[in-house]
Amino acid sequence: MSITSPAISANTMASPSSAPEIASVLVVTQASLSLVAGLSAIPFSIVEPGFRLLSLVTILVAIAMFWLARNVRRRKRWARRWVIALEALSLTASLLLMVLPIGAIRGPVPILVNLVMPPSVLWLLLSRPGRAAFRTAGRSDARGAARGCAPAREARRWVIALEASASRRCCC
Amino acid sequence: MGAYVVLTGHFYGGVMYDIAAEHAPAIGATIVVVVSLWLALGAFSTLARRRVTWALTLVETYRATSGITKLAGILMLVSGVIHLALIASHEGITGGLFVIDGFGFIVLGATAFVTSWWRRPAVLWLLATIVAYVIWIIAGWETPDQIGIACKLIELVALGLVLRLGPQGLPTWPRRLWRAVAFPTLVSVATIGIWIGGLVHPDALHAHAGALLQPVAEVATAEQRERAAHLLADTRASITRYGDPAAAIAAGFKPGPAASAEPLRHFENAANAKIILDPNHPQALVYVQTKHGLQLIGAMYQMPRAGQWGPDPGGPLTQWHQHEGICFSPFGFEFSFETPFWTCPVGSTSVTTPPMLHVWIIDNGKLGPFAADLDKTVQKNLQGS
Numbered sequence: 001m002s003i004t005s006p007a008i009s010a011n012t013m014a015s016p017s018s019a020p021e022i023a024s025v026l027v028v029t030q031a032s033l034s035l036v037a038g039l040s041a042i043p044f045s046i047v048e049p050g051f052r053l054l055s056l057v058t059i060l061v062a063i064a065m066f067w068l069a070r071n072v073r074r075r076k077r078w079a080r081r082w083v084i085a086l087e088a089l090s091l092t093a094s095l096l097l098m099v100l101p102i103g104a105i106r107g108p109v110p111i112l113v114n115l116v117m118p119p120s121v122l123w124l125l126l127s128r129p130g131r132a133a134f135r136t137a138g139r140s141d142a143r144g145a146a147r148g149c150a151p152a153r154e155a156r157r158w159v160i161a162l163e164a165s166a167s168r169r170c171c172c
Numbered sequence: 173m174g175a176y177v178v179l180t181g182h183f184y185g186g187v188m189y190d191i192a193a194e195h196a197p198a199i200g201a202t203i204v205v206v207v208s209l210w211l212a213l214g215a216f217s218t219l220a221r222r223r224v225t226w227a228l229t230l231v232e233t234y235r236a237t238s239g240i241t242k243l244a245g246i247l248m249l250v251s252g253v254i255h256l257a258l259i260a261s262h263e264g265i266t267g268g269l270f271v272i273d274g275f276g277f278i279v280l281g282a283t284a285f286v287t288s289w290w291r292r293p294a295v296l297w298l299l300a301t302i303v304a305y306v307i308w309i310i311a312g313w314e315t316p317d318q319i320g321i322a323c324k325l326i327e328l329v330a331l332g333l334v335l336r337l338g339p340q341g342l343p344t345w346p347r348r349l350w351r352a353v354a355f356p357t358l359v360s361v362a363t364i365g366i367w368i369g370g371l372v373h374p375d376a377l378h379a380h381a382g383a384l385l386q387p388v389a390e391v392a393t394a395e396q397r398e399r400a401a402h403l404l405a406d407t408r409a410s411i412t413r414y415g416d417p418a419a420a421i422a423a424g425f426k427p428g429p430a431a432s433a434e435p436l437r438h439f440e441n442a443a444n445a446k447i448i449l450d451p452n453h454p455q456a457l458v459y460v461q462t463k464h465g466l467q468l469i470g471a472m473y474q475m476p477r478a479g480q481w482g483p484d485p486g487g488p489l490t491q492w493h494q495h496e497g498i499c500f501s502p503f504g505f506e507f508s509f510e511t512p513f514w515t516c517p518v519g520s521t522s523v524t525t526p527p528m529l530h531v532w533i534i535d536n537g538k539l540g541p542f543a544a545d546l547d548k549t550v551q552k553n554l555q556g557s
Contacts, residue, residue, distance in 0.1 A: 005392030017239065018238050018240035018241075018243075021240050021241065022239060022240055022243055023335055025240075025329065025332040025333050025355075026329065028332060028355060028356060028359075029325075029328060029329055029332060030293065031356065031364065032355070032356040032359035032360055032363075033359065033511065033513045033515045035360060035519075036360050036363045036364065036511050036515070037357065037499075037511050037515040037516055038358075038509055038517055038518075040367075040508070040509060040517075041508045041517040041520075043500070044506075044507070044508035044509070048502045048508065050501055050506045050509070051501065051506055051508055051517065051520075053519075054501060054503075054517040054518060054519045055517055055521055057517070057518045057519065058518045058519075058527065059516040060517055063391075066352075070352070071297075073336075074484075078523070086505050090318060091522050097521055098520075100419065100525075101477060101478070102425040102478075102500075102521070102522075102523050103478035103496065103523065104520075104521055104522045104523065104524070105514075105522075105523025105524070106189075106478070106479070106524060107189070107190070107191055107318040108191075108199065108318050108319065108322040109318045109321050109322050109325065109512070109513055109514050110514040110522065111323055112322055112326075113325070113513055113514055113515065114514070119351075131238075156556075160182060
């Protein structure tokens with residue numbers, strides 16, 4: 001028995017999983033916070049020369065995160081891998097800082113930013129629905145890859161897989 | 173090290189990196205609402221399995237909703253409950269707005285599961301709440317503490333999710349550009365706005381820049397004045413032997429990094445780390461760079477852990493302070509400010525120092541012998557001497 005109303009159906013997205021969309025919003029939020037951290041260090045670089053480099057690196061990392069978020073939303077598998085690596089690194093660093101007696105994580109804001117958001121993104125991308133969303137997209141990517149829209153190695157792999165699949169269908 | 177001079181200026185403050193006491197109930201309310209939602213969902217699922225019609229309707233409605241809508245709805249419910257939990261601590265117009273905001277978020281959070289028209293009102297409601305918060309902070313009508321900032325983070329994420337649910341429209345360049353920059357711009361503007369508010373309106377316990385002062389009584393008793401004088405005399409008698417920095421080094425004190433922008437140098441002794449306010453075993457000695465070399469000007473006592481205030485024999489005269497809201501880079505021993513969302517540039521980390529108490533054995537002008545800072549005029553005179 002289904003009692004789903006049209007209004008409810010409108011809320012339901014066409015995609016099998018919202019995980020990439022939610023993950024991309026979280027990554028964009030993190031990138032925005034990093035961007036402000038990078039920009040805010042610029043005035044300090046007048047008296048702290050080391051912060052010139054740190055500020056530049058932070059802004060570049062933020063820009064890279066915006067780009068990764070965009071590609072996660074487009075269900076690019078390489079973007080998913082990069083985001084997983086970055087979030088895992090961020091979470092590891094946060095856990096290490098939490099252990100050190102420097103008061104790096106005190107209160108709800110650092111807990112949300114450092115200990116809730118990275119594991120949430122990891123969970124979204126590593127969970128079964130998250131993996132499935134990228135797997136489905138991967139197949140459609142293959143067609144684009146074959147047209148030269150993705151790295152050649154990836155394209156070759158998918159073309160071989162598709163040809164094998166087609167030949168199986170043909171012979172059965 | 174140069175930025176440490178900026179940090180010890182008298183303009184930076186705000187309770188941004190702490191929780192305002194009157195906002196604490198929001199933490200309990202958030203935990204209660206999250207646990208209640210989880211328990212309610214479990215209970216409704218059980219009833220649905222037993223074919224209770226209304227429970228079946230609720231559970232099917234929940235399951236039919238997309239993950240992104242579910243999360244946006246739940247985040248708005250949480251924000252609504254936080255606002256309602258804080259009504260008692262807000263008076264006048266702010267209190268009234270909290271009532272409207274709280275109920276508005278709860279209604280929108282609930283309607284997200286059952287209607288299709290909720291998206292546009294939710295965008296407007298979230299946007300209005302975030303903008304109003306920034307205005308309130310800048311105007312000084314609200315204190316930017318961790319609860320308020322965490323609530324804004326929840327609302328910003330909810331807004332980002334709701335915006336993603338919007339119709340794609342024609343993929344024109346202006347539309348694409350707007351969709352790409354609108355949300356990051358709002359997050360950045362909100363962060364900077366909260367920051368400006370914190371800088372413009374420091375509270376009484378943040379008179380010392382980038383530092384939280386120990387809460388103490390306003391006036392010292394005669395007994396406290398006497399004890400403070402004893403502490404000063406004992407400290408002076410104990411550390412005079414380290415007038416020559418070489419003697420301090422021989423006794424186990426290690427000089428901190430030197431920088432042209434910072435004339436004060438702390439010589440720390442790790443062996444004294446766990447000793448509490450003992451004039452014979454201070455955690456650090458403070459020297460100032462003069463034209464004739466380093467001159468001993470005081471001692472610094474430090475507690476073993478952050479947040480652990482030390483004994484204050486002189487009451488308000490011997491007020492401890494701890495540095496917080498600073499980003500520390502181990503590359504070059506440098507400092508900068510932390511954003512209200514506790515983010516630091518890559519390669520630096522948020523640091524909160526254990527509480528410290530300075531005892532100046534020289535005349536520290538109008539600030540006195542236990543001030544967090546060395547008087548600027550005194551410092552200038554010493555540097556020129």
